[in-house]
Amino acid sequence: MRPRETLLVAAREVREAVRSRWFLLSAVSFLVLSLGLSLLGLAGAQRSGLAGFDRTTAGLLNLALLFVPLVTLSLGGLGLAGELEDGSLAVLLAQPLTRGEVYLGKYLGLLGAVGASIFAGFGAAGLVITAVAGGGNAVAFLQLVGLAVLLAAATLALGTLLSAALSSRAKAVGGAFAAWLVIVYGSDLGAIGLAAARSLSPAQVFTLALLNPVEQARVLGTLSLTSRPEVLGVVGVYGQDLLGANGLPLVLIGALLASASIALGLGWMVFRKAAVP
């Protein structure tokens, strides 16, 4: 795989993403929600005397856990399937490019566009918080930005896998929405249900959590804000006991990277042999 050609495809993808209405709507919504949450969080913090950054960062973490998978799954889902349907993928693949360069270039381009949108949204929120409440726990805030990008990498890879496997715009968007429901809501409810019905041990609940990038990001984000066990939940408490306070974040970061790599690898296995009509 040639880096120059991969980056050319990535740059093309950034331009395509920035011009798409769905991406623009998502980026503006993310910016508005980040700013809105920050202002609300700061207003509450001033009344209760809590530090602005921690309280607001917790709100932004929840926003990222909901919003980032929604945007990346749908954008990733539309990526290959959309171009396959409108014929531009065939035109692109008729150029002297390998499928690997097209696949990775499109992924990196979309990740770049989503990353820029995350930086814009959280950056604006960070500026507002700093101006109103001072620097505070800025490290936790920067960790949140990094975490959102990491989560985006994992869920975008999942969206790209769906796009390669379902190869139709409507199916890919439907699949992306279903995947969003499962990883954001379904896995929590499923884990609770399984834990109750099957009397799962904490180790089994922890293992289940390691399969879901949103759960990995949730625990990782919470760890950057607090180490109070009652806030971390079963997964966090068990993970901390098992791996230690320093080991758990590293394992969770590794799990997020592994989620991205596995989904990307599976998508590649589908795409490399796929017929492009």
Next chain:
Amino acid sequence: MIDARELTLDLGERRVLDAVSLHLDPGEAVALVGPNGSGKTSVLRCLLGLVPYRGRACIAGHDCMHDPVAARTQVGYLPQRPAFGDATAEEALKFIARLRRIHFSRIPLVLRQVALESHAGQRARTFSWGMQQRLSLAAVLLADPPVLLLDEPTASLDREGQADFLRIAAELRRSGRTLLLASHRAEEIERLADRVLELDQGRLVPEQRVAQVLPFHARRAGG
């Protein structure tokens, strides 16, 4: 220049191509004809590596499956339904120029050749089919490859566009390009092809000379 042996393509349960073999010498122009669904476009897709086929296909000695970049460097492709995403005409051509390391100064020249110079900054998505086909031709002219794969290239052009396209394609043909054309149109075949290969239900029927096959195809296509 193009050598395909025993190309077999299955899409789902359907056999789209059944042991199709063809050979084009450098500078030769061949038309693939046959009814809709006979496999004309699929032969081009195999040569471009867009579909997983059995058999062997080479362009300029490069295996289309195992050395696709080298093979496609030799190829300019005009699809039946061109698409350039959200790019403007100029951006679409700049992408190809960067990819193939061609100087940007050629872009206005090729846009002028296809009469799109005044539309360079417009998004290709907003173009009519005919304009998109002309942009596709500009991309081929920009890359200036030795092999041209043309899939129903004038299907979406008006009469004036067809005449312009045929003039440019005939020039390319005279300048020694190897040309493989999938077409229904008698005029196109007559102007551009030395030989005609007929496909029927994914199989190649015995080769005939253009003069023998054209009246039959002209009647079939209503042309």
